[in-house]
Amino acid sequence: MxxxxxxxxxxxxxxxxxxxxxxxxxxxxxxxxxxxxxxxxxxxxxxxxxxxxxxxxxxxxxxxxxxxxxxxxxxxxxxxxxxxxxxxxxxxxxxxxxxxxxxxxxxxxxxxxxxxxxxxxxxxxxxxGFFMQNLSTTHAAEIRDLGRIVVPAGGGRTSFVDARDVAAVAVRALTDDTLVREAVTPTGVTALTYTEVAELISTELGAPVSYISSGPLAFWRHRRAQGTPHAETAVMLALYSACRFNLAAGVTHDVRTVLGRDPISFSRFAHDERAAWLPRPHQPFRNQV
Ligand SMILES: NC(=O)c1ccc[n+]([C@@H]2O[C@H](COP(=O)([O-])OP(=O)(O)OC[C@H]3O[C@@H](n4cnc5c(N)ncnc54)[C@H](OP(=O)(O)O)[C@@H]3O)[C@@H](O)[C@H]2O)c1
Missing domain, CATH: 3.40.50.720 (NAD(P)-binding Rossmann-like Domain)
Structure with a gap:
């Protein structure tokens, strides 16, 4: 094979x-x-x-x-x-x-x-579910340079999953026959608000990180000013708006069922990927919100 x-x-x-x-x-x-x-x-x-x-x-x-x-x-x-x-x-x-x-x-x-x-x-x-890694990639610069996360998710909860767990489930599906013609929904163990996400990253870094729940228009301007393409910004807006209404909050046990272990926690993800948020010499992030 x-x-x-x-x-x-x-x-x-x-x-x-x-x-x-x-x-x-x-x-x-x-x-x-x-x-x-x-x-x-x-x-x-x-x-x-x-x-x-x-x-x-x-x-x-x-x-x-x-x-x-x-x-x-x-x-x-x-x-x-x-x-x-x-x-x-x-x-x-x-x-x-x-x-x-x-x-x-x-x-x-x-x-x-x-x-x-x-x-x-x-x-x-x-x-x-939403990847934890969105925080260490898409949102890394604003966390690193401004100590904040800007998304239009209100107080909604999101059942973040670590991309490594998603990959492990996919590898299982590729290499054995038990998941043929099946749909699995890997999520984390718990659904978090962005305030909780900011607190967990803050704890890992030992530095304040806050969450700013922007309105849709402010978010649009914010991402466009950072160079996020039009279509991608529209998709982000739709997805985060769904989070606002807890539509991405459903927690499943599929990681445990497929892999026989608990999903990676947000704290462990934050620890493993902390380098993404540490200062580095580059042009500062533009503050548009
Ligand atoms: N982000 C989330 O929270 C989340 C959650 C659930 C599902 N998903 C889904 O997961 C998928 C991947 O999203 P992601 O944001 O994590 O992206 P990603 O996998 O980090 O990046 C996209 C990949 O696609 C490659 N690529 C771009 N254009 C291509 C083309 N024309 N042909 C072949 N490969 C191409 C890129 O290669 P280069 O870099 O070399 O261009 C890159 O490796 C999406 O369908 C998304 O909807 C995302």
């Missing part, structure tokens, strides 16, 4: 690749923008560039499928690549989906799930 890992440089994909390598499962990293240090086992790949498909897909039997946040028209920009993978002999696809995607036709993952269900392939949907 050879697993093709899309989004191999991404938040979940990098851990999927690492865990497959650690287990000795043959894996090929599909890399969108190869870097100079990209390894020999990586191939250049884009869902939207058919010239990259043959080399990436040849000999692959399973595929970790991640929808790049930049792709919203999945029918046009992802399904042709998935059909090609099936033609090249891929038999199993494990989709990184979104908590509640089955109930929300507006999200692209809904379309991907429907296609996979009818595809004749073996599939698993990993419907992840």
């Amino acid at each position: 050879t697993v093709l890992v899309t989004g191999a440089t991404g938040r979940v994909g990098r851990h999927v690749l690492q865990e497959l390598n650690e287990r000795g499962v043959p894996a090929r990293a599909a890399v969108h923008r190869p870097a100079p240090d990209t390894t020999a086992r990586a191939v250049s790949f884009s869902f939207t560039d058919p010239r990259t498909w043959r080399e990436a897909m040849r000999g692959a039997t399973s595929m970790f499928v991640m929808r790049p946040p930049q792709i919203s028209r999945v029918k046009e920009d992802m399904l042709p690549a998935l059909s090609a993978a099936r033609e090249y002999g891929v038999k199993r696809m494990v989709l990184l989906s979104l908590q509640g995607a089955d109930r929300n036709p507006a999200v692209p993952h809904h379309t991907l799930e429907n296609w996979l269900r009818a595809s004749g392939l073996e599939w698993t949907f990993v419907r992840a």
